[in-house]
Amino acid sequence: MSATDKNRDPLAKVAVVISFVVLLFATFPLIVTAITAFNATSETVFPPNGWSLRWFENILRQPDLMRAAVFSLMLALLSSAISISLGMMSAIALTRSKFPGRDLIDAFLLSPLLVPQVILGLSFLVFFVRVGSSQPFLNLLTLHVVLTFPYALRVIRSSLMRMNPKLEEAAVGLGASGIKSFFLVTFPQMRPSLFVAVFFCFVVSFDNFTASAFLTVSGATLPVQIYFSIESSLDPTISAISALLILGSAIFVIVADRVVGVEKII
Amino acid sequence: MSGAGIEIDNITVRYGDAVTVKALTLDVKPGEFLSLLGPSGCGKTTTLRSVAGFSDISGGDIRIGGTSVRNVPANKRNIGMVYQDYALFPHMNVEKNIGFGLRMRGVSSDEIKQRARAAAEQLGLQKFLDRYPQQLSGGQQQRVALARALVVRPDVLLLDEPMAALDKQLRANMQFELKELQRSVGITTVFVTHDQEEALSLSDRIAVMSEGKILQVDKPDTLYHFPATRFVAEFVGTANLLKAKIVNTSGRSCLELEGLGISVPLQRERAAGEVEVLLRPEQISFGNDHAAGGVSFDARILGAVFVGAAIRYQVAAPSGQILRIDVLGAQSVHPNAGEVATISWRTQDMRIYRDGKLEE
Secondary structure (H helix, E strand, O other): OHHHHHHHHHHHHHHHHHHHHHHHHHHHHHHHHHHHOOEOOOOOOOOOOOEOOHHHHHHHOOHHHHHHHHHHHHHHHHHHHHHHHHHHHHHHHHHHOOOOOHHHHHHHHHHHHOOOHHHHHHHHHHHHHHHOOOOHHHHHHHHHHHHHHHHHHHHHHHHHHHOOOHHHHHHHHOOOOHHHHHHHHHHHHHHHHHHHHHHHHHHHHHHOOHHHHHHOOOOOOHHHHHHHHHHHOOOOHHHHHHHHHHHHHHHHHHHHHHHOOHHHHO | OOOOOEEEEEEEEEEOOEEEEEEEEEEEOOOOEEEEEOOOOOOHHHHHHHHHOOOOOOEEEEEEOOEEOOOOOHHHOOEEEEOOOOOOOOOOOHHHHHHHHHHHOOOOHHHHHHHHHHHHHHOOOHHHOOOOHHHOOHHHHHHHHHHHHHOOOOOEEEEEOOOOOOOHHHHHHHHHHHHHHHHHHOOEEEEEEOOHHHHHHHOOEEEEEEOOEEEEEEOHHHHHHOOOEHHHHHHOOOOEEEEEEEEEEOOEEEEEEOOOOEEEEOOOOOOOEEEEEEEOHHHOEEOOOOOOOEEEEEEEEEEEEEOOOEEEEEEEOOOOOEEEEEEEOOOOOOOOOOOEEEEEEEHHHOEEEEOOEEEO
16 A cells, blocks of 8 residues: 555656646647737737737727627527537437437437548538528538537437436426426436536537638638638737637636536536 | 225236236235335336336226326326435435425425425434435435425325345334334335345235236235245245155045155145145254154254354255254254254144145
8 A cells, every 4th residue: 555655656746747748838829829919019929029909909900800700609609509409309319218220310410520520511512502502601500500519419418328317207206297307307407518518519619610611711700710811911910819719718617617617528 | 194095907017019017906905015025027116117107007907095097197196106216306405305296286385394394304304404315325315215205195105125225234224114104104005125024024915026927915924924836935035845745545645755755644635746845944943842743854964054043054854955944043952064963843834835836
């Protein structure tokens, strides 16, 4: 016992050091990007040659970026809402009942996770061109529901699988109708998983570049618009918007940790 | 409060192609504590669940308090049920758990509070009202499950192996408490278990089940001393079964125990043929006290196990058959392994089974 403790201690210390090094390497580019956003001059350089907040102000003067941000936000919110509603219903069907072909449907519903995004984006482009759909928002919404749905399904399904199916039955035995037993017993226990599902769906949708790029000619979503922007100009406005996104994500993770615990999300 | 009787009338339950309960009929009297006892997969839980309304019956009828519940959904049957894993709601504290059934019945929140507290007090849970199920021990969780089931004043109480998850000491205490509670409330109770000791100690009557059918319904002592079939004899208690033959000579029946060369005259005439004889381990004793009008022979002691109140012996008869004998620890004769000792039993303790069925 004491021997293993002695062996484990230095190893644990090494593990902690390695974790910190990895963390530093992973976050260093983010930190550099965030700092360049405060540059006084119009070059994106590190370290900055003076301090200023004007690039944050400049975001508001970029109608393309602003429009893309609102577009991406709407897209992420709507596709998450749709995916979570569908995911909840599918998860209940897949865990609470047995029917022929259940495992096949399950595998099929999760398959978008396995298809490379380039292929997914290209096939959606071909499909929408064939059917003649020229609604960029609707096209992207369809794509993002397909992209986010497997995450919603997986998260909600795993929480349902951990739940004791006898609980709903016990509630019915105590006089609850089927609907009441769902809303008073099952749903409250699913709530943390719904929060997690929102997080995943939102991030997957808001962040998606590869597949979305196929469906956006003029750079409708924020990631694609950012990409177009750095092709044309390289002033720190892009760094400023990136810094805001990093800040937003950090706040999101901290709130999520407080509400459900970060270990449930990852 | 006096419970309602349950009449299970010729019910059949199917799961897909499999028939799990076959034309089963059983009456549970008002206020009675009846156990459904049987090995796993015998259909006892399915029978309980069909009374609760969770298993659809494909034939027959179930009446509670004289009224058919065949077309009454589970949430309208006014039944209290306790599960093996208690199925407490993990997101509700003890008070909310206990009050759930009352809430579903539209009882006012003041009355829910008062009745939930009263039920908690009855089961010694008043200190835990604000706790959540995962903060309670197994025994406390079981009390919450019982309180939650009883607080709605159900017509019948259904218990699905509620003791299985408890350790032995706690189980003995809870059995005693459950019996007291059931007696004081006077509620009709159906108790599912595979533990024959538990069934014997708790029940007014026991229904022994096997393969979807009831083999025998009787009081515990009748079931133990007069098991209707060989299966019941072996499932309830320990059974010594000896091969024997009934021989009739000049109007008198004699029982010849195989391989022992012993012939016992029987009280009345019986048909000749192959039979089996049942003896309980405590009906056999050392010495030849029962030699007159009984059976007595020398057997070799194979071994002994001390089980507290009794010593359990295994002995080999001259025929080679192994018999189990229970001797109360206080008794004086305690032969050692390897020794040869005389064993004996009384003729009237023998039960005769022909084709697996008790012969009266």
